[in-house]
Amino acid sequence: MSERRLPTAILGASGYIGQHFxxxxxxxxxxxxxLLGAGPRSEGTTLGDLWQLAEPPPASLLDRRCARLTPAALERRGVRAVFSALPSGTAGPLEAALVRRGISVFSNASDHRMDADVPLLVPEVNAAHLALAERRRPGRGVLVTNPNCSAAGLVVAVAPILRLVRPRAIHVTTYQALSGAGYPGVPSLAIADNVVPFIPEEEEKLARETQRILGRLRARRIAPLRVPLLPHCARVATRDGHLEAVTIEAQREPTAAELSAAWRAFDPLAGDRLPTSPHPPVELRREPDRPQPLRDRWAGNPARARGMAVTVGRVRWSPPYLRFFVLSHNAVRGGAGGSVLNAELARHRGYLPAGGR
Ligand SMILES: NC(=O)c1ccc[n+]([C@@H]2O[C@H](COP(=O)([O-])OP(=O)(O)OC[C@H]3O[C@@H](n4cnc5c(N)ncnc54)[C@H](OP(=O)(O)O)[C@@H]3O)[C@@H](O)[C@H]2O)c1
Structure with a gap:
């Protein structure tokens, strides 16, 4: 993009999603x-000292210190877009205060995901929902959220085949990585040698957010997809990458060729040239033992979009059920990468100021 770059800040920069941001x-x-914002635990510490991801830290930010960043301080420093990786509860009022000051927010937190005037966005699936931001009053920033990490992968896999199968119900069982719980996350003694078949509020979020994202925008409101979603969510001892077993009860029988063609042809952002957008967004595997978290979580091309593609495999038809596995990187497609792609789309479509300082 030729316009000047926009001044930004990360809130929650010391956490798992914040470091990916x-x-x-x-x-x-x-x-x-x-700019790097954090809470009392990490205030004053450099990003280099905090870094815990397996991927290398960005050299240009290593010596930058985390600070307590208030909405007033962000406004004073000319920040125009904030990437929020704050815990839910803390995020809600702070994000609303930023928007009132004219600062746009791209959030991972759940507080505003179901607000009537807030897009819950996965650009390949529901870019049209960005128009909800037009309901905000002039002078305010836009607030755009991305979904829960297990919904993010599911909707990218299901959107291309919705018309082919016309679902009567969608059943999904998740095998969710430890990093989905952030820091300090799940106690090691609770998860080593174990699978925990409960993640607080996860099944509710997965169901309602999937229905909202796959819903239609009508008269500036979202009509959610009226298909029952029946999730089982479990935490497993992988580091990154949520694996999901999907069973769609179909009203129409798809052929194998139709399914492959629909997944392979799906690339609705092909013409948008967004830096973090993967092409293609769905990678279809034929091997009998894929997708796997260890081998497929970094799917996505070009290099900036690593971790943004979702991988579909083990596709089976047992009438009237279509079954497959899907895998996506919870902290990239389902977290920071999803927010960055949302911000790129918002800027590309004229929802953010054009210039820098
Ligand atoms: N992990 C995932 O895969 C994932 C995926 C999608 C969405 N999310 C959502 O993304 C958000 C961040 O998740 P995470 O996994 O990165 O959590 P995390 O690792 O626990 O990080 C939380 C961050 O928020 C900061 N913070 C906490 N309280 C604060 C306060 N009162 N004021 C300012 N900063 C404060 C922390 O700073 P200190 O270091 O100072 O405590 C830390 O930087 C959550 O809302 C989560 O639900 C996570």
Whole structure:
């Protein structure tokens, strides 16, 4: 993009999603390198000292210190777009205060996901829902959320085949990685040698957010997809990458060729040239033992979109049920990468200011 880069900040920069934000925003063509906000635990510490991801930290941000960043301080420093990786509860009022000051927010937190005037966005699936942001009053920033990490992968896999199968119900069982719980996350003694078949509020979020994202925008409101979603969510001892077993009760029988063609042809952002958008967004595997978290979580091309593609495999038809597995990187497609792609789309479609400082 030829316009000047937009001044940005990350809130929750010391956390798991925050560190992925720092990685993705270093050297970004649309956004300036971010100010780093954190809570009392990490205030004053450099990103280099905090770094815990397996991926290398961005050299340009290593010595930058985390600070307590208030809405007033962000406004004073000319920040125009904030990437929020705050815990739910803390995020809600702070994000609303930023928007009132004219600062746009791209949030991972759940507080505003179901608000009537807030897009819950996965650009390949429901870019049209961005128009909800037009309901906001002039002078305010836009607030755009991305979904729960297990919904993010599911909707990208299901959207291309919705018309082919016309679902009567969607059943999904998740095998969710430890990093989905952030830091400090699940106690090691609770998860080593174990699977925990409960993640608080996860099944409710997965169901309602999937229905909203796959819903239609009508008269500036979302009519959710009226198909029952029946999730089982479990935490397993993988580090990154949520695996999901999907069973769709179909009203129409698809052929194998139709399914492959629909997944392979799906690339609705092909013409948009968004830096973090993967092409293709769905990678279809034929091997009998894929997708796997260890081998497929970094799917996605070009290099900036690593971890943004979702991998579909083990596709089976047992009438009237279509069954397959889907895998996506919870902290990239389901977290920071999803927010960065949302911000790129918002900027590309004119919802963010054009210039820098
Ligand atoms: N992990 C995932 O895969 C994933 C995926 C999608 C969405 N999410 C959502 O993304 C958000 C962040 O998740 P996470 O996994 O990165 O959590 P995390 O690792 O626990 O990080 C939380 C961050 O918020 C900061 N913070 C906490 N309280 C604060 C306060 N009162 N004021 C300012 N900063 C504060 C923390 O700073 P300190 O270091 O100072 O405590 C830390 O930087 C959550 O809403 C989560 O539900 C997570």
């Amino acid at each position: 720092a990685r993705l925003l270093a050297d970004h063509p649309d956004f300036e390198e971010p």
